[in-house]
Amino acid sequence: xxxxxxxxxxxxxxxxxVYSKSWCSYSSEVKSLFNGLxxxxxxxxxxxxxxxxxxxQNVLEKLTGQYTVPNVFIGGKHIGGCSDTVQLYNKGELEPxxxxxxxx
Amino acid sequence: xxxxxxxxxxxxxxxxxVYSKSWCSYSSEVKSLFNGLxxxxxxxxxxxxxxxxxxxQNVLEKLTGQYTVPNVFIGGKHIGGCSDTVQLYNKGELEPxxxxxxxx
Ligand SMILES: N[C@@H](CCC(=O)N[C@@H](CS)C(=O)NCC(=O)O)C(=O)O
Ligand SMILES: N[C@@H](CCC(=O)N[C@@H](CS)C(=O)NCC(=O)O)C(=O)O
Ligand code: FES
Numbered sequence: 001x002x003x004x005x006x007x008x009x010x011x012x013x014x015x016x017x018v019y020s021k022s023w024c025s026y027s028s029e030v031k032s033l034f035n036g037l038x039x040x041x042x043x044x045x046x047x048x049x050x051x052x053x054x055x056x057q058n059v060l061e062k063l064t065g066q067y068t069v070p071n072v073f074i075g076g077k078h079i080g081g082c083s084d085t086v087q088l089y090n091k092g093e094l095e096p097x098x099x100x101x102x103x104x
Numbered sequence: 105x106x107x108x109x110x111x112x113x114x115x116x117x118x119x120x121x122v123y124s125k126s127w128c129s130y131s132s133e134v135k136s137l138f139n140g141l142x143x144x145x146x147x148x149x150x151x152x153x154x155x156x157x158x159x160x161q162n163v164l165e166k167l168t169g170q171y172t173v174p175n176v177f178i179g180g181k182h183i184g185g186c187s188d189t190v191q192l193y194n195k196g197e198l199e200p201x202x203x204x205x206x207x208x
Contacts, residue, residue: 023172025130025186068127082129 003052003059011073015103016041019060019071022048026082027070033089039103041072075101107156107163115177119207120145123164123175126152130186131174137193143207145176179205 001009011017016034020027022045034041046053046069061067064078072079074097079085088094098104105113115121120138124131126149138145150157150173165171168182176183178201183189192198202208 024128 003055004063007056007059007063010042010044011078012076014042014073015039015075015101016098017073018043019056019069020045021069024069030070030072030082030085033085037095037098037104039098041103074098074103107159108167111160111163111167114146114148115182116180118146118177119143119179119205120202121177122147123160123173124149125173128173134174134176134186134189137189141199141202141208143202145207178202178207 016039018027018030018034018041020031020043031041031043044056046057049056057067057069060071064071066078066080068081070082070085072081072085074094077097079088085094088097120143122131122134122138122145124135124147135145135147148160150161153160161171161173164175168175170182170184172185174186174189176185176189178198181201183192189198192201
């Protein structure tokens with residue numbers, strides 16, 4: 001499959017997916033937000049995939065308009081970055097989304 | 105001069121110095137904290153210096169014990185990262201330090 005199909009399958013088959021960079025504090029913040037909610041996201045560290053990492057980042061930009069990390073999906077839906085996810089949490093909208101996606 | 109001497113001279117001669125990475129949100133946060141206080145730090149983007157960037161990062165670790173970015177100095181004194189600088193600000197201790205270092 002193409003990288004694009006791989007991303008589409010990954011986000012469809014996993015309740016929560018975080019495309020991340022291992023040394024990035026914003027990526028760590030969103031990972032610990034999910035861990036605090038007893039959710040185990042599928043985490044893909046783009047910086048640990050060699051050349052495929054930057055290819056994936058370009059595919060994510062094409063599919064979502066977002067090049068930056070962290071890039072978060074819940075229930076197959078593109079959520080955005082760290083600030084978007086934190087905002088949803090603060091508005092009480094994140095947990096219902098996680099429940100609906102059977103992430104807990 | 106060695107890279108170590110260069111760093112020592114840079115932090116001694118500039119009131120506020122931020123070693124940063126241009127695409128890092130924590131680095132941007134600390135830069136905007138200073139800009140909001142009408143302080144223009146000397147910003148060194150480690151990712152824009154080629155091989156010297158990672159050498160500088162190693163020298164900073166040797167001199168300060170801190171490898172991560174942002175790496176902040178005020179009045180020649182090592183402050184720490186983004187969270188350290190924000191904490192000092194929240195405690196009301198950052199502005200007096202900036203005034204003492206003639207940063208404003
Ligand atoms: N507001 C966004 C900021 C995202 C952002 O700027 N991420 C940086 C790293 S912290 C990035 O991806 N920079 C480009 C790159 O690393 O390739 C969020 O909360 O996720
Ligand atoms: N708590 C620290 C966190 C610093 C940190 O982990 N920085 C990351 C980037 S956000 C880093 O330098 N990682 C290793 C690297 O990028 O070389 C701070 O507030 O500055
Ligand atoms: S690389 Fe610094 S916050 Fe992401």
